Amino acid sequence: MSEDLLIKNGLIVTGNERGAIYGKGHVSVSNGMITSIGPGGPSMKADTVIDASGCVVIPGLITAHTHLYGILLRGASLNVDPPTDFAQVLQRVWWPLDEALTVDDAYASALSASADMLLNGSTLYADTYSGPNSIEGSLDAIARGTREVGIRGIVAFEMTERHSQQEGERGFQEGLRFIKSLKKNDLVSGMMSIHASFTVGDEIVAKTVNEAKKLNVPITVHTSEGLVDLYHNLERSGERTVERLSRLGVLGPRTVLAHCVHVNDHEMDLIAESKTSVAHNPMSNMLNAVGVSPVPSMLKRGITVGLGNDGWIYDPFENMRCALTVHRLASGNPSAIGPEQIFRMATLDGARCYGMDSRIGSLEEGKSADIVILDGSRVPTPLTKDSVIGHLLNTFGGSDVRDVFVGGIHSVENSRLKLTSQSNVAKISRESARSLWSRLNK
Ligand SMILES: [Zn+2]
Incomplete structure (x- = not known):
């Protein structure tokens, strides 16, 4: 044979x-x-x-958390006052960006970010797309770019009620529609995504959890990435972020919490007991100056931790190196975390986050x-x-x-990319970014 x-x-x-x-x-x-x-x-x-x-x-290598559209911001010079905390990073950079995105931008960024990840050794990404003015059809455009490059993608629309409940509902419906449209054995699969605890009400969270269970798909949510999430939850319900997510039934073996920078021992216990996974994004955390996620403590509790890039620096080797060093710096312990643990986060445990470890x-x-x-x-x-x-x-x-x-x-x-033209990918991406930057700086 x-x-x-x-x-x-x-x-x-x-x-x-x-x-x-x-x-x-x-x-x-x-x-x-x-x-x-x-x-x-x-x-x-x-x-x-x-x-x-x-x-x-x-x-x-497995990229357990990303935002493909982040690639369109590479090198951009934005006319904004420099942010001084994470809430301002969102308000001045990321939210104006996602509001300016079109479905064509979603496609262009899927092409170029997929190409960037694949050329750097990543064969699966888990993406959440946010675009309040380009909701319907955005996930099909992302899936198209992903398939053309030939990488695996777990694709989701990042639901938020930042502007209105209707916006949340439309994001929810886009995710649902897309997941139901997928065929088996596709490079692309779907998941449900909630932006963050502080931008959604209880009702839509419960509804999302319910649908994700019915469809047997993963669910992901940014969790205490910055203090804004933690303070908002404490102020509104007297609960810390993971406590609220636990009460709303979000935690479980099919859930991936992105970041978990500001989580205490009780929250990590809740994550461990419920077999929830965490996507760690050390380079992004440093870029946004949000703090250091207590990953060594999570690993001691047996929590599955994958490694993501959060839409910045798609080379998984750079993210691995950063994960290796940041916890040593933060703890003052040069043995805080080892290379085997980091490599596992970028491979088998990344797959385990999304229930794919029996296949990849x-x-x-x-x-x-x-x-x-x-x-x-x-x-x-x-x-x-x-x-x-x-x-x-x-x-x-x-x-x-x-x-x-x-x-x-x-x-x-x-x-070199083999399934599509690398120069054409760059051309489409640059044209999209040029137009996007001019809209942002209008
Ligand atoms: Zn993210």
Whole structure:
């Protein structure tokens, strides 16, 4: 029997529960699934054979929280007074941005952000789109851009009642409509998304939880990213943010709380007891000066933590490196968190956040062939089974990504997009951003 694909002679980091690593190993793929993985070279034939000598083969990295439309803000010079706290970051930057977005912008940003993530080694993102003036059809546009690039996406409309209850209802309906329109075995799946506890009333939260359960899809909500969320909840209901979410039935194994910067021990206990997951976004937290999420305490409680970028810096290696260092700085403990823990957050635990760990997140027989091959030629010290995890956190970056496979489809080859024109993606994205910036600075 002939396999579709054989990757041989690579240093294979499986990312499985045991952390198995094979020097000069192989991965074979048939019908998009991994059929064999292990040390040495098998005797089977394959339609495509890739010699990964000198390369590291890892599972596709997982971006557990992002905003694709954030890419359109890269380098923008906005005529706003510099924000001095997180509430002002939202009011002066993010909310004017999302109000100016069109469905075409949603498509353009999905193309370019998907391309950026895939080229840097991420094979799945979980996105929430916010656009109060571009609600209907936005998720179809995002799904189209995602499929054209060939990355996996979990797509959601970020529901908010920031302007009105009607706005919340329209966002809710867009999410529902989109999820119901999806077919099985698509690169794109759906989830329900609530912007944040402080921008929604009890009624729509309960309704969203109910529908997400019925549809058996994940639900995500920004949680105490900044103090504004915590203070708002304390003032309005006398509860901390996670306490309110718990009372409203939001917590549970299909829920991913983004950020969780300002959470105390009781809130972390609630998260752990309910088997809720957390998407950690350290670079974004630093950018917005919101604080440091107590991730080491979450890990001690057994909370599943994935790694996200929150719409800024899509290279997962940069986010991994930041996650490794920020908790050491914050705690004054150079052993606060280790490279194995961070790599796991970016792979298997990222998949676990969204209930996808039986299908992706590690290189194992029977799992989908979401595979990244890293060029090891610029590694300055020995690249061995013992050193490779250290190199993944200390040496490698997105620019070392040579090949990417998603479900066995070769979507990046020699560091270039294979399924669509990279120059066309850049052109569409730049045109969209140029127009968006001029609207923002009017
Ligand atoms: Zn976010």
